[in-house]
Amino acid sequence: MIGRLNHVAIAVPDLEAARAQYRDALGAEVGPQQDEPDHGVTVVFIELPNTKIELLHPLGEDSPIRGFLDKNPSGGIHHVCYEVEDILAARDRLTGQGARVLGDGRPKTGAHGKPVLFLHPKDFNGCLIELEEV
Numbered sequence: 574m575i576g577r578l579n580h581v582a583i584a585v586p587d588l589e590a591a592r593a594q595y596r597d598a599l600g601a602e603v604g605p606q607q608d609e610p611d612h613g614v615t616v617v618f619i620e621l622p623n624t625k626i627e628l629l630h631p632l633g634e635d636s637p638i639r640g641f642l643d644k645n646p647s648g649g650i651h652h653v654c655y656e657v658e659d660i661l662a663a664r665d666r667l668t669g670q671g672a673r674v675l676g677d678g679r680p681k682t683g684a685h686g687k688p689v690l691f692l693h694p695k696d697f698n699g700c701l702i703e704l705e706e707v
């Protein structure tokens with residue numbers, strides 16, 4: 574059911590420093606900072622030949638990644654995003670097998686303007702999974 578790895582998201586304590594590191598030290602194509610107020614994050618996408626990296630930084634006081642950075646002050650891998658063709662079919666299949674979807678269970682619009690859902694990390698080996706419809 575899942576398709577390509579769309580991106581790996583890394584929570585970072587200093588977004589501009591991380592962006593500069595990927596651009597200057599790692600020599601990657603880095604995008605601009607984008608505020609995503611619906612998700613409580615500011616993001617930078619980095620284009621790699623086979624996937625993307627999403628640098629995440631908290632936006633606002635109740636950002637969902639603030640607690641993650643409190644526990645991991647130097648940053649860390651926050652989630653992986655897999656592509657699916659039909660996000661509602663994917664959700665129904667997963668919830669039918671007991672997996673939990675975060676939030677109200679309805680897809681939100683993600684950073685690429687496509688519908689996304691997050692799956693509970695306790696149901697997936699400790700890994701927060703984002704599904705994105707492509």
Ligand code: CO
Binds near residue numbers: 627703
């Ligand atoms: Co993501």
